[in-house]
Amino acid sequence: MKISFLIHNAYGIGGTITTTFNLAGALTERHDVEVVSVLRHREHPNLTPHPDVRLRALVDLRREKDHPLHRRPARVFPSAEYRHHQYSELTDQRIAEYLEGTDADVVIGTRPGLNVHLALQAPQRVVRVGQEHLTLDNHSPALRTALRRAYRRLDVLTTVTEADAGAYRRKMRLPGVRVEALPNSVPDPVLPAADGSAKIVIAAGRLVPVKRYDLIVEAFSQVVAEYPDWQLRIYGKGEEQDRLRAQIETLGLWNNVFLMGSASPMEAEWVKGSIGATASDFEPFGMTIVEAMRCGLPVVSTDCPYGPGEIIKDGEDGRLVPVGDSRAFGAALLELIRDDERRRRMGTAAVEHARRFAPGPVVAQAERLFEEAVAARNSGRRGGPGRAGTSHALISRGHAARDLAHAAASGALRTVRKGRR
Amino acid sequence: MSTAPTTEVRTDCSADTDGRITFRLRLPSADRPRLLLVLRPKKGRPEEQSYTLDLETCGEHGHVRAVLEPRPALAEGRWDAYLLRAPDAARERLRPGLRDLRPLVDGGTRAWTSPVTVRVPYATKDGFLALRAWRRTAHVEAGPVDIADGAMTVRARLHGAELAEDAAVRLRLRGGGGTERSYRPHPAGGGAFSFTVDCGELAAAAAGSRVWDAFLRPAADAPPVRIGRLFDDVADRKGVYVYPRVTVGGAAVRPYYTVDNDLAVEVTAAG
Structure with missing residues (x-):
């Protein structure tokens, strides 16, 4: 097959880029694969794709950021999409040209706005696969309304969790569209796994409010009170850095909690720890949880929507605690710190259980999905087996009406506010 | 480069x-x-x-x-x-x-x-x-730093030399022509010891914004040994091991690690 990925900006850093490069690279073994980046702002990508993946860009911001069409707001890319402000008539035009001219068998969109382009503009012969790396419930009513109209024209819609796939099937009426969970994959680790002996807890990710590093720091004061020789290392950079630093000072944790800055690759850092920690309020998948587990760390995580609960088996290879509860989080950390034997056992289980997120099984699933969709399209059907049926029509209609009402109300509110300015 | x-x-x-x-x-x-x-x-x-x-x-x-x-x-x-x-x-x-x-x-x-x-x-x-x-030749590895009541207490351990009865911790004023403050180490066995610095007294010891580098003289007649933190995987400690400021009178006093991972104390004049 000839497979083309359409991505916002392949030259930056982020989970979607990592997972797209991982999947694209693995697919090159049997297929012809390209990654098409709508935007480009630098010569070399931050993350290096597999050498057999062809990478090209549609709009080069280094030369074209002042293009007259780039100053006019996008019309095809939905206005309710998170990144609408970065899209324009120029991106509308270039994406349309790319889709019209593509000779790919399968085109894969990697965010809602690009999935809309794909749904509306891809030629008949092309299989349209939309990928959702966020979750339906987190989208605004206006965006949900826009997606509800467009996504009917996709062949396949993939989410990163079963829970989110369930939400799409329940709340959107997408007849003929195959909706399936396709988790992110994490490459096989190179280093021997952690042995559980180090007195270090590790957290990693962008330092942004939704990740709730403050909760981990707060919880860690319980740990230090009982085990002053344990440390917490937080890897990453971001807007929360100063606030976390101040919190560490206020709680008197400067001998135990460290803001390590960003590290790449993280693998060599994970293996220095014995427990991983994530405390997000919201986590569509939870790539770092899988990374830590593949390195032999049991992970203590909040049971937030949706990723952690589908990755961690509570009590077997990690712990799930209620969202926003630092006492519970600290207690779960202490459970694993007190019991060396249990921690080691759970670390071993983590390695075994997280193998299902290895590129092998995930790529095989993606390949099967794409092949069946191609076969279905060639035979005049769409999607293939397991399509969203019509039995949920009534329920999804209710959700559609509610989203429309919300979207209309917030649209009206915006108009009123604009009028006042 | x-x-x-x-x-x-x-x-x-x-x-x-x-x-x-x-x-x-x-x-x-x-x-x-x-x-x-x-x-x-x-x-x-x-x-x-x-x-x-x-x-x-x-x-x-x-x-x-x-x-x-x-x-x-x-x-x-x-x-x-x-x-x-x-x-x-x-x-x-x-x-x-x-x-x-x-x-x-x-x-x-x-x-x-x-x-x-x-x-x-x-x-x-x-x-x-x-x-x-x-x-x-010898090295003093700094451990936890406790900061309370206008004083900081550093726990440390001497490696590669013997800690004698007449050992002394010295804070040496950087660019200060040999100006030093001396502190008594409290031995904790096996070369381990702690020492306490009164932040107000240190701020009063020299005018303006100053840096004091930390040493130990293992014995009265022994050469000074640098106090630092070298024994782990952290190559650049300065931005990672960050201690709070102690405000005393018109100055802020803060222990920190230099670009070479050695221990120093910074005194910043307010205003």
Whole structure:
């Protein structure tokens, strides 16, 4: 097959880029694969794709950021999409040209706005696969309304969790569209796994409010009170850095909690720890949880929507605690710190259980999905087996009406506010 | 900084507790390749010290490796890593791959003998592979720093020398022509001790914004030994181990680690 990925900006850093490069690279073994980046702002990508993946860009911001069409707001890319402000008539035009001219068998969109382009503009012969790396419930009513109209024209819609796939099937009426969970994959680790002996807890990710590093720091004061020789290392950079630093000072944790800055690759850092920690309020998948587990760390995580609960088996290879509860989080950390034997056992289980997120099984699933969709399209059907049926029509209609009402109300509110300015 | 070309091959390395560093990279076609370590000279000075290691074939797929043995001890400083593909080839700067430094993490729990030598492979800010090296006759490893009631108490341990009855901790005023403050260490056994600095008194000892570097004299007639923190995997401690400020009178006093991971105390005049 000839497979083309359409991505916002392949030259930056982020989970979607990592997972797209991982999947694209693995697919090159049997297929012809390209990654098409709508935007480009630098010569070399931050993350290096597999050498057999062809990478090209549609709009080069280094030369074209002042293009007259780039100053006019996008019309095809939905206005309710998170990144609408970065899209324009120029991106509308270039994406349309790319889709019209593509000779790919399968085109894969990697965010809602690009999935809309794909749904509306891809030629008949092309299989349209939309990928959702966020979750339906987190989208605004206006965006949900826009997606509800467009996504009917996709062949396949993939989410990163079963829970989110369930939400799409329940709340959107997408007849003929195959909706399936396709988790992110994490490459096989190179280093021997952690042995559980180090007195270090590790957290990693962008330092942004939704990740709730403050909760981990707060919880860690319980740990230090009982085990002053344990440390917490937080890897990453971001807007929360100063606030976390101040919190560490206020709680008197400067001998135990460290803001390590960003590290790449993280693998060599994970293996220095014995427990991983994530405390997000919201986590569509939870790539770092899988990374830590593949390195032999049991992970203590909040049971937030949706990723952690589908990755961690509570009590077997990690712990799930209620969202926003630092006492519970600290207690779960202490459970694993007190019991060396249990921690080691759970670390071993983590390695075994997280193998299902290895590129092998995930790529095989993606390949099967794409092949069946191609076969279905060639035979005049769409999607293939397991399509969203019509039995949920009534329920999804209710959700559609509610989203429309919300979207209309917030649209009206915006108009009123604009009028006042 | 060097303008040598860069190889995009990533070099993995691993460290042992005794200081041995093993470098591994994939190099399918090379003629007697070597790995070159060059001590980064002070700005504007020529390179003077370098160390060359043979890269030997190991396993399959063109993997090669070089081993930097614990001895000889490398001179203190930052050593940049280069690849020499062939005897007469130009050097290429190496990019770091996976650095497995697990054995270094709990170095503070072990007893070290003289000379104290430490090596930590790290990635430079511009993304190249380098090695930090320390070589000291004796060393005082700082541990937890407690800050309360306008005073700071540092727990530390002397390695490579004996702690005598008449030992003394000295804070030396940087650029202060030998001005020092002296503090009594409280021994805790096995070379471990603690000392307490009254922040108000230190702020009053010299006018304006000043930096005091921390030393220990293990005995009255012994040379001063630097107090620092070297025994783990953290190559650059300054931005990671950050202590709070103590505000006393018109000054803010804060212990910190220098760019060489040595302990110092900064006094900042308010206003």
